[in-house]
Each structure stands twice: as C-alpha cells, then as structure tokens.
Amino acid sequence: MGDNEAEAGGAVPSKRADARRNKETLLDAAAKVFVASGVDAPVRDIAREAGVGLGTIYRHFPTRADLVIAVYRHQVEACAEAGPALLASGATPYAALREWINLFVDFLVTKHGLAAVLRSDTAGFEALHGYFLDRLLPVCAELFDAAVAAGEVRSDLTSYEIMRGVGNLCVGAEGDERYDALRLVDVFVAGMRLSR
Amino acid sequence: MGDNEAEAGGAVPSKRADARRNKETLLDAAAKVFVASGVDAPVRDIAREAGVGLGTIYRHFPTRADLVIAVYRHQVEACAEAGPALLASGATPYAALREWINLFVDFLVTKHGLAAVLRSDTAGFEALHGYFLDRLLPVCAELFDAAVAAGEVRSDLTSYEIMRGVGNLCVGAEGDERYDALRLVDVFVAGMRLSR
DNA sequence: AACGATACGGAACGATGTTCCGTTTATCAA
DNA sequence: TTGATAAACGGAACATCGTTCCGTATCGTT
The missing domain is CATH 1.10.357.10 (Tetracycline Repressor, domain 2)
Structure with missing residues (x-):
C-alpha cells in the first residue's frame, strides 16, 4: 500500500529522487514540529523546519490534513x-x-x-x-x-x-x-x- | 449585576445613549448570527447584521469571546x-x-x-x-x-x-x-x- | 551537452481576529 | 440656540492563517 517504492516496476514514471527525499524530510520535520507545537502548528513552521518552500509541502500533501494523516x-x-x-x-x-x-x-x-x-x-x-x-x-x-x-x-x-x-x-x-x-x-x- | 442601568446614580459617568443602544443592537445581532452560523461566525458578519462598524464591536466587547459570554x-x-x-x-x-x-x-x-x-x-x-x-x-x-x-x-x-x-x-x-x-x-x- | 519534464520557492490571495485613528455625534454649559 | 469637548463610530490597515500560482531551477535522459 506504500505510495511508490523502488520496486513495483510498472509503467508509472517513478518520482524524481529529490521529490522522494523532500517527502521524507517533510514527514520528519512535521513529526518534530507536531510534538513541539501540536498538530495545529502553522504550515510555514513545518516548511521552515524542513528547509523547504510552501509549494513543496502542498505538492506532496494537498492539504494540511493529508500531512497529518501521513505522519x-x-x-x-x-x-x-x-x-x-x-x-x-x-x-x-x-x-x-x-x-x-x-x-x-x-x-x-x-x-x-x-x-x-x-x-x-x-x-x-x-x-x-x-x-x-x-x-x-x-x-x-x-x-x-x-x-x-x-x-x-x-x-x-x-x-x-x-x-x-x-x-x-x-x-x-x-x-x-x-x-x-x-x-x-x-x-x-x-x-x-x-x-x- | 447589570452593566449600568438608568438608576444607580453613582458618580460614574453614564454611557452615551447611542452607545447603550448599539450594545443592545449588537447583542441581538450576535444572537441571531450565532443561531444561523454558529458561535464561530466571523465578527464581520455580526457587524454587518447589526449595521455597525468593526470598531464598535471591539469597543463594547474587547474580544469575540466577551461577545459570546454576553450573549x-x-x-x-x-x-x-x-x-x-x-x-x-x-x-x-x-x-x-x-x-x-x-x-x-x-x-x-x-x-x-x-x-x-x-x-x-x-x-x-x-x-x-x-x-x-x-x-x-x-x-x-x-x-x-x-x-x-x-x-x-x-x-x-x-x-x-x-x-x-x-x-x-x-x-x-x-x-x-x-x-x-x-x-x-x-x-x-x-x-x-x-x-x- | 542539451533538452524536456518535473519539482521547487515564495510571492500573492482570501479569510479571519484585532488595532488604530481620522471623523462624526451626543451631551451640556453658556 | 450654539459651541466646545469628550465619547463613540466606521472601516482601512495589520498580522496570521491555509492555499494557489507561476516563473525558475533541477533532475534524468538522449
């Protein structure tokens, strides 16, 4: 049920390496911010913690709720x-x-x-x-x-x-x-x- | 316990008539908006319903919570x-x-x-x-x-x-x-x- | 090396609570 | 009645959110 791992060599174009890396960074940063400031923490705080722009967050997680779910x-x-x-x-x-x-x-x-x-x-x-x-x-x-x-x-x-x-x-x-x-x-x- | 009615002729300068009137108007409007849209209704909606400016609300009720309390x-x-x-x-x-x-x-x-x-x-x-x-x-x-x-x-x-x-x-x-x-x-x- | 698709960053938007200040108005004394 | 003055008003402006958008940078491939 994982999003798309290295295997499962279907026709679906595998995501770019930096994208996959950023998603992980984002999840880690979000988890960290959540324990520090609660799940209501501003999206910007998570972006800053991850060293990433706002757009990057929203491309990976269409909504704050999706990020919480993933975490x-x-x-x-x-x-x-x-x-x-x-x-x-x-x-x-x-x-x-x-x-x-x-x-x-x-x-x-x-x-x-x-x-x-x-x-x-x-x-x-x-x-x-x-x-x-x-x-x-x-x-x-x-x-x-x-x-x-x-x-x-x-x-x-x-x-x-x-x-x-x-x-x-x-x-x-x-x-x-x-x-x-x-x-x-x-x-x-x-x-x-x-x-x- | 009322705020300041007509009686109780103390030294405290009685509020202006329009102020007292607006406070009532505001309470009525807020009650109305609350039943229609819930207590989370935007302050601006209440102001519009009451036909007053935002400043008027905040002078009478320093914070949204105070308005809810009053209602x-x-x-x-x-x-x-x-x-x-x-x-x-x-x-x-x-x-x-x-x-x-x-x-x-x-x-x-x-x-x-x-x-x-x-x-x-x-x-x-x-x-x-x-x-x-x-x-x-x-x-x-x-x-x-x-x-x-x-x-x-x-x-x-x-x-x-x-x-x-x-x-x-x-x-x-x-x-x-x-x-x-x-x-x-x-x-x-x-x-x-x-x-x- | 060059090119196209993919992903990125952050300015910009709309909504919200709240603050601020120039303008209006009620009140009262002359 | 008429000024003067303090009180009250209205709403623009600010800060903080979530979210959208698009010009730019980067990756992967040829």
Whole structure:
C-alpha cells in the first residue's frame, strides 16, 4: 500500500529522487514540529523546519490534513491491527474492547491536539476525520459487536458514537493536569457495561 | 449585576445613549448570527447584521469571546441557579446531578459550536472558558459532592473533570444525526454510579 | 551537452481576529 | 440656540492563517 517504492516496476514514471527525499524530510520535520507545537502548528513552521518552500509541502500533501494523516498513518495502522489481536487474547470481548480503547486513548492523548481533529466540524479536516473513521471504525465495531453479542454491554449505542465519544473525551487532555482523559474514558466504558 | 442601568446614580459617568443602544443592537445581532452560523461566525458578519462598524464591536466587547459570554450570560445564569433547586427537589443527590447535567447538555447542544469552546486550548477563548467554569463549576461541585457524600457515585473524579468531560461529549453534536450527545452523556453518568 | 519534464520557492490571495485613528455625534454649559 | 469637548463610530490597515500560482531551477535522459 506504500505510495511508490523502488520496486513495483510498472509503467508509472517513478518520482524524481529529490521529490522522494523532500517527502521524507517533510514527514520528519512535521513529526518534530507536531510534538513541539501540536498538530495545529502553522504550515510555514513545518516548511521552515524542513528547509523547504510552501509549494513543496502542498505538492506532496494537498492539504494540511493529508500531512497529518501521513505522519500518523503508521500508528493508526498499528492501533487498527491491535483490535483483532486483543479480541483473540482477551478474557472477554468487553475486556478486549476496554483494552483497545485504552490503546486508542493513549495514541490520541500523546499527540498534542490530535483528538480535536476527530470532530467533524473542524473545517478542512474532513479528510483526516474520514481516514480515522474508515480505518478504526470497523475495528471498534468488531470489538463492540462481540461485546454486545456476549451480553456484556448495552446495545443502544453505535460504534461510531463510541469512537467519537472517546475521541471527544480526549480533547484538550494534554497540558491540563486537572483533566485525566484516561480516567474519564474509564468512567464512560464502565457506563457501557450492562448491569447484571 | 447589570452593566449600568438608568438608576444607580453613582458618580460614574453614564454611557452615551447611542452607545447603550448599539450594545443592545449588537447583542441581538450576535444572537441571531450565532443561531444561523454558529458561535464561530466571523465578527464581520455580526457587524454587518447589526449595521455597525468593526470598531464598535471591539469597543463594547474587547474580544469575540466577551461577545459570546454576553450573549449567553442569561442562560448560563439560569443553568447555575437550577442546581440548588434540583438538589432540593430531587429524589437523591445523584438524580439531581443527572438532571442538572441534562440541563447543561441541552444548553450546549442547542448552541451550535458552543461546546467546543469549553476546551481550554482554543486560542483566544480563555475568557469564555473561565467564565463558564467560574459560574458553573461550583454548582456542579455542590451536586457532585452531595452525591459522593450519599455514597451514590465513585469519588475518584473531580467536578472539573465532570464539567469538561460532559462538555467535550457535546462537541460537534449538532449537525451529526449519527451522534447523540445526550445518550453518550447518559452512558458517562451511568459510569459514575457506584455499584452496590 | 542539451533538452524536456518535473519539482521547487515564495510571492500573492482570501479569510479571519484585532488595532488604530481620522471623523462624526451626543451631551451640556453658556 | 450654539459651541466646545469628550465619547463613540466606521472601516482601512495589520498580522496570521491555509492555499494557489507561476516563473525558475533541477533532475534524468538522449
């Protein structure tokens, strides 16, 4: 699924060497700036950090959101792949769901400002929103459905709501020591549990 | 607590009549624009709607946040005052807390984009954030503490976290029919409940 | 070495919140 | 009624964003 590696010798003209190099430089610079200033950092800061012009950024990543996606793609992928594994190894589907959600929360909270992007209304971030949902929603759904089938959680929820709700609970967590997102999510997940 | 009415004949020089009139006009226009385009509506839209210049807005409300505060002050006040009443009339402190939170959620969800402002990181909205917290946090705390004292809810939370958590759950609720903030908050509130 | 396609840099655009200042107007004393 | 003066006004101008555009530089190939 990689963009275009050295192999895959199709008819598609391989990108120029400097272009490929700049894309890497850009990803590194963006990752660095994101941890320093959050995902809301100005595009210009990233360009300066990478020692590259604005045009170069926008040729490689049509929109800021695409850059954010590219930077975190690996981690999103890892989170997605952890889902089935947890379901297989967990004591119960509910336990697996809880663990997976903790993984998700860890990911969001450690990326300054990333959680805010799960909101749909954030202008220009539809792409990012869409990517996260496309990739992670099915995983969440699998875990949730299993928990519902096992009769462990209330069924009047959707996995979409769970994703968005958990994401929202993580918004603004970093940099506010009075706000412990992990604990709040824990309360939420406890609330899903069916009393028996 | 009103700014300066006709009475209260102190030594403070009363504002000019046109200024007072414009302030009212501005509040009406802002309220109108907020329901039409959300609290994120451009300042220029409000100025146009009110038929005044930009300078006039900024003289009356030093920052966009101050304008938002002024527009919703009455409803925040009402929400704050409902707290003690609910505690007195509710079956149990937990029931009162639950009802009050529902009131809070209704308020947030019906104001397009207001919830997003509860986040502290939103640049320039510290004033709004502060006002909401100053006014509503003590109310929430009273209800929550009572519920804790009654042994109805888990005590490893702070009222600050509850306010922020509930507020966050409301972010982006309007305009997304797949996302039911009231139900998610209900799950959260259920999660606070102590099993017995 | 020369040439064409590709990629680059950064000026320029449109939107936004906010500031500034020359102009207008309300108020009040004479 | 009429000036004088402080208050308030309007909107141009500024800074900061994301994004677009195009003349120029560079790469890869012949």
